Amino acid sequence: MAIEGADLMKAAAFLGAGIAMGFGAIGPGVGEGITAAKACEAIGHNPREAGLITRTMLVGQAVAESTGIYSLVIALLLLFVV
Amino acid sequence: MSIDLHLSVTMAAYAGAGICIGIGAIGAAVGEGYTASEATLATSRRPELSGEIFKTMLVGQAISESSSIFTLVISLVLLFTKLPAVSIVSVVVPLAAGLCMGFGALGSGIGAGYPAAAACTGIARQPAMASRLNTNMIIGSAVCQTPSTFALVISFILLYSNFSGHPAAPTWAAILGAGLATGLAAIGPGLGSGLVAQAGCEGTARNPEQAKTATNTMLLGQAIAQTTAIYGLLVSFILIFRSFPPSDLLAPPMGLLAAGICVGVGAIGPGIGVAMAARSAVAWIPRNPTITNELIRTMLIGAAVAESTGIYSLVVSLVLIFVV
Numbered sequence: 151m152a153i154e155g156a157d158l159m160k161a162a163a164f165l166g167a168g169i170a171m172g173f174g175a176i177g178p179g180v181g182e183g184i185t186a187a188k189a190c191e192a193i194g195h196n197p198r199e200a201g202l203i204t205r206t207m208l209v210g211q212a213v214a215e216s217t218g219i220y221s222l223v224i225a226l227l228l229l230f231v232v
Numbered sequence: 233m234s235i236d237l238h239l240s241v242t243m244a245a246y247a248g249a250g251i252c253i254g255i256g257a258i259g260a261a262v263g264e265g266y267t268a269s270e271a272t273l274a275t276s277r278r279p280e281l282s283g284e285i286f287k288t289m290l291v292g293q294a295i296s297e298s299s300s301i302f303t304l305v306i307s308l309v310l311l312f313t314k315l316p317a318v319s320i321v322s323v324v325v326p327l328a329a330g331l332c333m334g335f336g337a338l339g340s341g342i343g344a345g346y347p348a349a350a351a352c353t354g355i356a357r358q359p360a361m362a363s364r365l366n367t368n369m370i371i372g373s374a375v376c377q378t379p380s381t382f383a384l385v386i387s388f389i390l391l392y393s394n395f396s397g398h399p400a401a402p403t404w405a406a407i408l409g410a411g412l413a414t415g416l417a418a419i420g421p422g423l424g425s426g427l428v429a430q431a432g433c434e435g436t437a438r439n440p441e442q443a444k445t446a447t448n449t450m451l452l453g454q455a456i457a458q459t460t461a462i463y464g465l466l467v468s469f470i471l472i473f474r475s476f477p478p479s480d481l482l483a484p485p486m487g488l489l490a491a492g493i494c495v496g497v498g499a500i501g502p503g504i505g506v507a508m509a510a511r512s513a514v515a516w517i518p519r520n521p522t523i524t525n526e527l528i529r530t531m532l533i534g535a536a537v538a539e540s541t542g543i544y545s546l547v548v549s550l551v552l553i554f555v556v
Binding site: 155158159161162163165166167168169170171172173174176177178179180181182183184185186187188189191192193195196198199202203206207209210211213214215216217218220221224225227228232 | 235236239242243244246247248249250251253254255256257258259260261262263264265266267268269270271272273275276277279282285286289290293297300303304307308311312341345
C-alpha cells in the first residue's frame, strides 16, 4: 500500500509538471514571436537604428520569458523536489 | 484499491498547481510580447525617444506580469502547504483553486498588454504627452487586472475555507463550479478591458485636448465590460457560501457544476463584445469631438444589447442553483 501511494503521488506530480510546462510554453512562444516580427518590421522602416531596436526587442522578450521560467520552476519542483 | 484521502488531496494539489501556472503563464507572456513588439516599432520611428519608450514598455509589462505572479503564488501554495483532508470536497478544492487562478490570469495578462503597447506607440507620436500616456496606461491596465484579483480572492477563499460542515455530495460540484465561474468569467472582461484601454491611450496621443473625455469614456466602457466578471464572482460566492442539502443523486451536483460553467463561459462573449463597442467609441471621440454624445449613446445602446446574453447566462445559472 505504501508503494502504491508513492507511485500515485509521482503520477500526479508528473502530470502536473507536464501540464505546467506544456501550456506554459504557449505564451512566451507567441509573445516573443510577435515581438520579433514587429522588430523586423521596425528595422525595415529604419535600418540605421538596428542596434537599438534589437536591444529593445531582447529586453522585451526577456520580460515575456519570465512566466515561462515560472512554469519551468514549478515543473522542476514537481519533478524533483516534491 | 482504495486511495488514501491525504494522497488524493496531494495528487489534486499537484495537478492543480500544474494547471494553474500552465494556463496562467500564457496570458502575461502574450501581452508582454505584444507590448515589446509595439515598443520596437515606436523606437524605429523615433530613436531619440528610445529611453522614454523603454521605460513605458517596462512599466506596462510589469502590470501585465502581476496576474501571473498571482498564479505563481497559488501554485506554490498548492505545492508546499499541507491541505486538510476531510472528504472528497478536500480533493476538489485544490483543483478548483488551480483552475480558477489559471483561467483568471489568462485574459487579464493578454489585455494589459494592449494599453502598454498603445502608450509606447503614443509616445513616439506625441512625446509631450508622455506622462499623461503613462497615467492612462496604468489606470487602464489596473482596471484590466481586476478580474484576475477576483480569481485570486476566490482561490484563497477556496483554499482556506472550512468545508467540513457541508455534506460531501453536492458540495464537491459547488466548489468546482465556484472555481470555474470566476476563473472562466475573468477571460472575456480582462481581455476586453485591455482593448478599451488601448483605444484610450491611442486617442490621448492622437488628440491631447480630448484626453479627459477619452479617459472618462474609457473608464465607462471598461466598467460595463467588467460586469460579466462580477456576475461570475457573484455566482462563485453563492456556490461557496450557500449550504446545499445532501443528495445521493447525480442531478443536483451536475446542476451546480453547470451553473458555474454557464456563468463562466457566458462571460467571455459579452466581455469582449462590449469592449469592442467601447473601443470604437473611445477611438472616434478624439477624431471627431463634436459627436461625442452620439458616440457615447450608441456605445451604451450597443453594449447593452451585447450584454444581453451575459444576463441570460447569469439567469440560467441562478435558476440552476435555486430553482431546479
